[in-house]
Amino acid sequence: MERRRVKIATFNINGIRPRLDALLKWLERESPDIVCLQELKATDAQFPADAIANAGYGALWHGQQSWNGVAILAKDAEPVLSRRGLPGYEDDTHSRYIEAAVGGLLIGCLYLPNGNPQPGPKFDYKLAWFERFNAHAKALLDSGHPVVLAGDYNVVPTDEDIYNTRSWLKDALLQPESRAAYADLLAQGWTDALRKTFPDERIYTFWDYFRNHWQTNSGLRIDHLLLSKDLAKKLEGAGVDKWVRGEPHASDHAPTWVTLKLGRTRKKAGAA
DNA sequence: ATGCCTAACTAAGTTAGA
Numbered sequence: 001m002e003r004r005r006v007k008i009a010t011f012n013i014n015g016i017r018p019r020l021d022a023l024l025k026w027l028e029r030e031s032p033d034i035v036c037l038q039e040l041k042a043t044d045a046q047f048p049a050d051a052i053a054n055a056g057y058g059a060l061w062h063g064q065q066s067w068n069g070v071a072i073l074a075k076d077a078e079p080v081l082s083r084r085g086l087p088g089y090e091d092d093t094h095s096r097y098i099e100a101a102v103g104g105l106l107i108g109c110l111y112l113p114n115g116n117p118q119p120g121p122k123f124d125y126k127l128a129w130f131e132r133f134n135a136h137a138k139a140l141l142d143s144g145h146p147v148v149l150a151g152d153y154n155v156v157p158t159d160e161d162i163y164n165t166r167s168w169l170k171d172a173l174l175q176p177e178s179r180a181a182y183a184d185l186l187a188q189g190w191t192d193a194l195r196k197t198f199p200d201e202r203i204y205t206f207w208d209y210f211r212n213h214w215q216t217n218s219g220l221r222i223d224h225l226l227l228s229k230d231l232a233k234k235l236e237g238a239g240v241d242k243w244v245r246g247e248p249h250a251s252d253h254a255p256t257w258v259t260l261k262l263g264r265t266r267k268k269a270g271a272a
Numbered sequence: 273a274t275g276c277c278t279a280a281c282t283a284a285g286t287t288a289g290a
Contacts, residue, residue, distance in 0.1 A: 014289080015279060039289085041280070066280050067288070114290055154290070173290060208290060209277035220290080252278080252290080 036109035040069025110151035115172030191232035
């Protein structure tokens with residue numbers, strides 16, 4: 001059977017308006033097929049739909065004033081909306097989840113709450129959001145659809161996913177509760193594609209703006225792509241486009257991606 | 273224990289990020 005390769009990326013852009021040029025440059029250079037964006041920091045009306053369309057991408061977005069905001073982009077295709085927001089969380093005022101079908105895949109794009117400072121109401125919100133997300137992830141997995149859950153999870157899964165834990169021990173990203181929620185999610189049967197591809201390497205996706213952390217490669221791995229069971233078998237490669245983080249006025253995150261080998265054609269039921 | 277750096281909102285200073 002003929003195969004097609006699909007590249008799926010997640011990128012916390014930290015403001016789509018000040019970094020639109022950086023986004024377009026990255027799209028042009030790396031040509032991802034499907035993109036999950038987080039931290040748009042823009043209302044729906046402020047989303048640069050024309051520029052993204054001119055770059056050859058269809059898009060769906062879920063914005064809000066000043067903070068949060070997520071979007072799904074598809075090259076030469078229009079993503080088909082599955083949902084905005086998590087089910088049963090209609091009172092959530094934050095725009096943190098959008099889901100769409102693209103090219104036979106179901107793509108969930110998430111921006112999980114940061115949760116700092118902890119303990120406190122923001123950490124409580126993070127854990128509550130995580131619980132609702134995991135419940136939805138379980139339903140997606142049980143549905144049997146090919147699913148990718150990509151985004152900024154705001155969790156450093158293990159001590160192997162950070163340059164040094166010393167100054168982060170009290171941070172919400174490393175708390176046992178945050179890590180347990182992520183471990184529970186993986187235990188449903190999802191594959192963490194970056195860790196699967198690089199089982200023994202330090203891989204980072206975020207370098208904060210402080211203390212020359214980029215220049216000293218003092219990073220964290222918090223942007224994750226999770227694959228449903230059938231898709232995990234089709235995982236071909238993964239990586240981080242670190243050059244984007246080195247650009248002037250860059251986001252503090254770098255685009256993180258996987259490539260999947262998918263069948264071009266699906267056998268019809270009853271076909272030989 | 274806090275600031276470091278960056279952006280939004282708005283017009284100097286706070287809030288949020290992670």
